[in-house]
Amino acid sequence: MAGLHKSEFANPVINWIDTRLPIFTMMQKEYGVFPTPKNFNYLWNFGALAMVILMIMIATGIFLAMNYQPNTDLAFNSVQHIMRDVNFGWLIRYAHQNGASMFFIVTYIHIFRGLYYGSYKTPRELLWMLGVVILILMMATAFMGYVLPWGQMSYWGATVITNLFSAFPVVGPKIVTLLWGGFSVDQPTLNRFFALHYLLPFVLVGVIFLHVAALHITGSNNPLGIDVKSPQDTLPFHPYYTVKDSVGICAFMAFFACFIFFFPNLLGDPNNFIPANPLSTPADIVPEWYFLPYYAILRSVPNKLLGVCMMFGSLIVLFVLPWLDTSPVRSARFRPIYKMLIWVWVAAFVVLGICGAHKPEGIWVILSRIATLYYFAHFLVVLPILGKLERPLPLPESISQPVLGRRSGGGPLPGAAPAKPMEKA
């Protein structure tokens, strides 16, 4: 009996299961009483939102796959069949199509929060790197999903993106042939993209599990970026953050629903209503909005190989960000110069996105080059130097101190008992 877990649950059925497989104890520890910094703002909702949208994507995707045909002759029409004939097919497909955009909106904000509040700094470097893996997997999944409807943008998007690999010397063309399973994007390509598009989300779930597991080891960062010093600095995850996340989820679902029900094709491309034609490239070829910044980086470099390397490099550089940023202070609140420069970086990213949507002519070429330069300089030059030069503002002694100090001049809140430790924390 030595190996059995001693369960504290009163319900005999739960107790019986929990004794043998302590999942209830684990859930209670990780999501019930889990000590969480008490000063989260709403930017800390976005991890949970990303989780919700992933679940929506997997659920809608499974039901779409029941009606989709990964065959170059049938794919386009099977999507129209889903839209017109399948019960609620229009809803499921629009949820999935717009869900991809929602996933990127939520994830980009989640990443911004990490950048702004220094969530990537020690001891959360691995947590951050797993996050970058998640981002790259998401991009691969989104790209392959976009190919499946087999419209003009699907086909030419697939052609252009797979041809990126042809830039590499010697092995490049062989890699591209391998990706295609032939000598152009065709049936084998579509079929394998469907298989991988179904597989990768479950790989994502696995990496997200590691991401969350790592988070529960280090604990969450917080808007002050200082460590939790005592139980007074934390609240149990439930009900405080389950409820706060629920508020965010409701608001997010309303936002999502606006797209699904009122502007379902706003984020799509009209060219994808034309079936794929391997003999004719559409006049205006642009990727989905969430790839535009990277697309702009690719086009800003006049050399094929260098452009591809810069584009992939813009993601790879995020892996080493924890070591590029030399400042020991996490939150931008206490870094007056970083606080401005992070917005310059965001502006560069947005400008790149706008440049990516325009033809590379005139001012757009210059703008995208300047923005690309800052994108990389921010990480490779500014952050390493800034950490040495910048004089951070004084950090508060604890998470509790500035909150209590502001409200009642340093004394305890009336009616509260801040000196008393949380019972379960």
Next chain:
Amino acid sequence: MADSSAAAHHPASGDVTKRDLLQLIALSGAAIAAGAIAWPLIDSMNPSKDVLALSSVEVDLTPIAEGQGIVVSWQGKPIFVRHRTAAEIKEAQDVKLSQLIDPHDGLDSERVKAGHDQWLVVVGICTHLGCIPLGNKPSDPRGEYGGWFCPCHGSQYDTSGRVRHGPAPLNLALPPYAFESNTKIKVG
């Protein structure tokens, strides 16, 4: 407030508090929302509009010789159309309801269209576990009752498509159909 003890929300008397009500409302709201999201996904598995559109099929009876049967596909199901001999009709009509396993729609007159006694139209799916019984061709095994014999578990049907020997519990189902002329029927 946030730090006050849990006991404050649940008085020792066990009375219902305002918080209990709020929790119930919140949880039921979440449950309704989850159901509303789940329903379109589940309903998408029901037959789609194009499947429902394939609802009828016309059958020309002229090539079917007396004593023979054919199989036509209707909504993906086999439909047996049998041209019965006079002996088979007599045999089917002489059976009493008390001899049947399933007396529902058990009279032969309930199983054919009036004036078209020689034509029997049934869904060719064994009511036991869904196999397709043998017996359309005169050379097929037709069982002791001269109708159909199911090769899966030995159920036997008579010349009116009624189950006469288990394990099948029900008579062969009757599809909706009508005579468009003496030599043509429309199933569905």
